[in-house]
Amino acid sequence: MSTTTTDTMPSAHADHQTSLGLSNLKLGMWTFLGSECLFFGAFISTHLIYIGNFGNSPEIRQSNLFDIPFTSVSTFILLMSSLAMVLALAAIQQGNMRSFRIWILATALMGAVFMSGQVYEFTVFYAEGMRLETSPFTSSFFVLTGFHGFHVFFGIMMLVGLWAASLVGKLTPSKAEMVEYIGLYWHFVDIVWIVLFTVVYLIPAE
């Protein structure tokens, strides 16, 4: 990078000389997550309004459907994936790529287990006659938890992408910040699930 203007130039991408001393990508990720808070906030508001609104099918309700022990286990697995994410970041920051690959795959795997749990749960509910159109409660339940599931799916794709990039040598310890950004997203999705699990599953509707 021969350049005559390095000292005066805040270039379009030089992360090390920004006004706030924070890289653009990190600031961008935090900004985006701020927007996501409103996204889930609005969905959760809708759900709180419809939490006891069973339309014409009063038998399709939380107490007849939810299997709290099952969902607790899948919640626990998702939370543990955040721990694995932290360990993956620590590993790549210390330059331990083997350990990084193990933990990043473990994170993705736990995310996948959580998603499978959600798919299984949806299948069971469907079999019990719960449909998207049954009532405002069911519409809100499927769409809200479905969008969270989509966020988890997107996160898994990025985690596997990180793993693949480290295999072909595109992700090296010098780019550990990339793992940090995706980690921010992953932790955010986990925190949202803590709120969802409380609001959707644990708060009694009646």
Added chain:
Amino acid sequence: MTAIAHKPSPGTAPGGSVFRRPTAERGWKSWFTTVDHKKIGIMYYLTSLFFFLVGGIEALLIRTQLATPGAEVLTADQYDQVFTMHGLTMIFFAVIPLGTAFFNYLLPLQLGARDVAFPRMNALSYWVFLFAGLFIYSSLLFDGMPDSGWFGYAPLSIIGSDPSGFTLFGTETTRMAFYSLGLQIAGIASIASSVNLIVTILNMRAPGMTLMRMPIFAWLTLVTSFLLLFAVPIIGVALWELMFDVAFGASFFRPSAGGDPLVWQHLFWLFGHPEVYVIIMPAFGIVSEVIPTFARKPLFGYAAMVFASITIAFMGFGVWAHHMFTVGMGPVATSAFALSTMFIAVPTGVKIFNWMGTLWGGQLRFTTAMLFAIGMVAMFTIGGLSGVTHALVPHNTQQHDTYYVVAHFHYVMFGGSVFGLFAGSYYWYPKVTGRLLKEGLGKIHFWLIFIGFNLTFGPMHILGLAGMPRRQYTYPDDMGWNVWNMMESVGSFILAIGVLVFLANLVISHRGPQDAGHDPWDARTLEWLTTSPPAPFNWTVVPKVSSRDEAWTRKYGHDEAKPQGVSAGASPEARAEELARVGYDPGGSGEGIHMPSPSYWPLVLAAGLPIMAYGVIFTGPLRIVLLAVGFLVLLTGMFGWALEPTTDDGQDHHEMTAAGAH
């Protein structure tokens, strides 16, 4: 381009020829792959102008239909489509993106940056916005355009297929599926661009430019971007819910299944009211730049202006239910929102007094830009005052759904935003093109618009008070409304002629020589220190900033009373010498400056979204196919984006060379 740009650097993984980055910087191809914020800004401007004309034609159709009682220019069904699309087009595809066009072009120049924080994401925002507009208008080929108003109130929006005549492709979903999906896509563009602008403002200021030294326009951009960032996801949720209702039979807003249409209204206006400030803030920013320049005074009460904007943004999220006083929320909620609505007028009033304080005692120059800026302050004040009357609940109940409301928000959105955007067009046209817009045509443009505007929207106050309901396709003969309606329709055509004069001015002025120079207005802020038009890299040397009105301080020093500046009548040589002393950008080849490489992945990624949206419109196997194809295109775009080789190790840029620069 030279070999420097193409030479694969050591450490760059071979990406294969598919992922080779495009290199064209001139010619038509370059517009499809550009990541230059200036080119994207121009594309935003021209596209929004196109949609502005489309929305304007729809407005003329409305006014032609309403010119006389009992007219049959449009059927009731067509009228519903046209007034809905007029609102949608003007708000989402004309006025807001026109603001974005100014943000895009000016922000890096005002901040002393070479580009925005995420240049490829900037291109993505543009393409997504364009496809959203095209998608929503493609509804013409199907069942007809959305027809439940831009507010899309349920349950009208979810009642099912509409009566319609000719269709090219039959579908089983309603017109409002286009509404929910088209706006959803436009929302993605808004969020991407607001993230981009926020990071650019916070992180990419020139050395010495503290937040309180930023040009006021940059502050207003920051506030607007935060408003969009927090408001768009809320309508995103409402639109998803509407989409599931319309296309998949969900029960969110379906009263027959227990759904509550009021949930839509709350979500919509919780977005919709901040949206109003998104529409007006860019105009505030433009006017706050134009008035100081043509009054030759610094902006009066800069800090008050900044904090008033932030206050408006905060309070803007707490006034939404004044759109809903007639739905029966109960006295407590109604009183609370009435109070908050009155309070939000206070910071807005602060701004108006600041502009008056800036004008007071200034050496005023009535250029076209200044005329539009002063016109904006006056017209916006009228719109603001009629807005405060909506805080009075009994009055609000009386005027609800009458033309009084239409008059109010056109005084805010046209008299405020569009006047401001016209002011900005005249003010910055020389920066963008190196040419001045013709002042003579400009004055004609201003007076046509000013007279036409007041003739069109002024009588609507009276019609509203006389009880004429909005959204009705015609009215009876004996109501005493005929004269006012005819006057409005005549006014709207004067307005249209004004817009044509503006278009003519754009074209005619563009044919002239590039003789505007660096700083034709003797302006105050940083963007006037670089060349007009700026080189792709903006700055040969990024300026160091030491004051709020950097360009002005360099020209005249800190002592306003003792100008020591560039003499306007000097010989070109003497003037060039003085310009160099002031620190104007000397221009040059930009040799060695690293700029982001063009990329076609933003276009590919954006193209996936409308394909998926058509998947939702159709049913059966075609739905699955379109969704899958769209998702694959999206995925290809993402992977291409991520795997695209960089032309310099680990960096997203290439070197500017003499051939690539001017």
